[in-house]
Amino acid sequence: MEYIGFLIFFGIMVVIALVMVSLNYLLGPKSPDEWEDYPYECGVPLYDENAQTTFHQGYYLLGLLLLLFDIEAAFLFPWTVVYRYLGVFGFIEMFLFVLILTYGLLYAWRKGALNWQFEMEEE
Numbered sequence: 001m002e003y004i005g006f007l008i009f010f011g012i013m014v015v016i017a018l019v020m021v022s023l024n025y026l027l028g029p030k031s032p033d034e035w036e037d038y039p040y041e042c043g044v045p046l047y048d049e050n051a052q053t054t055f056h057q058g059y060y061l062l063g064l065l066l067l068l069f070d071i072e073a074a075f076l077f078p079w080t081v082v083y084r085y086l087g088v089f090g091f092i093e094m095f096l097f098v099l100i101l102t103y104g105l106l107y108a109w110r111k112g113a114l115n116w117q118f119e120m121e122e123e
Contacts (some may be wrong), residue, residue: 061113065105072101 079086079094086093108114 056120061108066112067105068101072098078084 075097076094079090083090
């Protein structure tokens with residue numbers, strides 16, 4: 001009897017799911033589209049004439065740098081919560097972590113990895 005609320009919730013969830021699927025089947029379009037099962041990439045259909053365009057490598061590099069610093073932020077938030085309990089060792093450890101990431105950013109900057117948008121404008 002402890003799980004009666006859970007079972008009622010599960011039953012309501014199944015009924016709502018079945019109603020939604022049934023409504024979609026009953027009210028949805030009946031004529032199949034010729035491109036319905038055609039694969040696409042990022043919302044650009046492959047049957048478009050311009051589908052074979054190339055992307056500048058700066059987009060990928062920028063995505064990797066953003067991912068790198070998102071991971072840094074993901075590590076910094078929990079560290080700030082428990083900073084009081086970590087003491088000097090925790091501070092030094094996080095300082096080294098941020099120092100390594102800062103060095104990586106400076107290295108990418110010096111190599112010109114962040115200057116890709118100016119190259120795109122010149123073309």
